[in-house]
Amino acid sequence: MKHLLIILIGLSLTSTAFARGGGKHNKRVNRQKHQTKRIGQGVRSGELSKGETKRLVKGQKKIKKFKKDARSDGELTLEERAQMEKMQNKQSKIIYRTKHNDKSRRDGGTEKSESDLE
Numbered sequence: 653m654k655h656l657l658i659i660l661i662g663l664s665l666t667s668t669a670f671a672r673g674g675g676k677h678n679k680r681v682n683r684q685k686h687q688t689k690r691i692g693q694g695v696r697s698g699e700l701s702k703g704e705t706k707r708l709v710k711g712q713k714k715i716k717k718f719k720k721d722a723r724s725d726g727e728l729t730l731e732e733r734a735q736m737e738k739m740q741n742k743q744s745k746i747i748y749r750t751k752h753n754d755k756s757r758r759d760g761g762t763e764k765s766e767s768d769l770e
Contacts, residue, residue, distance in 0.1 A: 683740055687747060688712055694751045704750045711743045 691708045692766040694700035718739060
């Protein structure tokens with residue numbers, strides 16, 4: 653009886669993973685959403701100025717357009733996937749650097765001087 657219960661639990665977990673669609677496609681979609689959320693969080697916290705936000709959103713739109721154009725023929729080739737991964741990696745680094753630079757929305761996007769930090 654215990655073996656049957658373990659097998660049933662294992663099958664239900666496996667079928668749940670397949671039902672979700674899992675895999676790399678889902679990971680790419682989630683990554684795009686995650687990066688957009690990171691930008692939104694930066695705006696809410698004041699880490700991003702209006703200009704920085706505009707540039708980051710433009711980068712996200714560029715990736716989205718690339719994906720749409722790449723899919724226009726029905727599928728993403730390995731080369732297109734690699735290019736999109738490269739674009740997302742670059743955008744992720746840009747988001748990080750922009751959120752952690754010395755500019756913020758609170759001070760109008762100007763750099764903070766040492767006297768402002770004290």
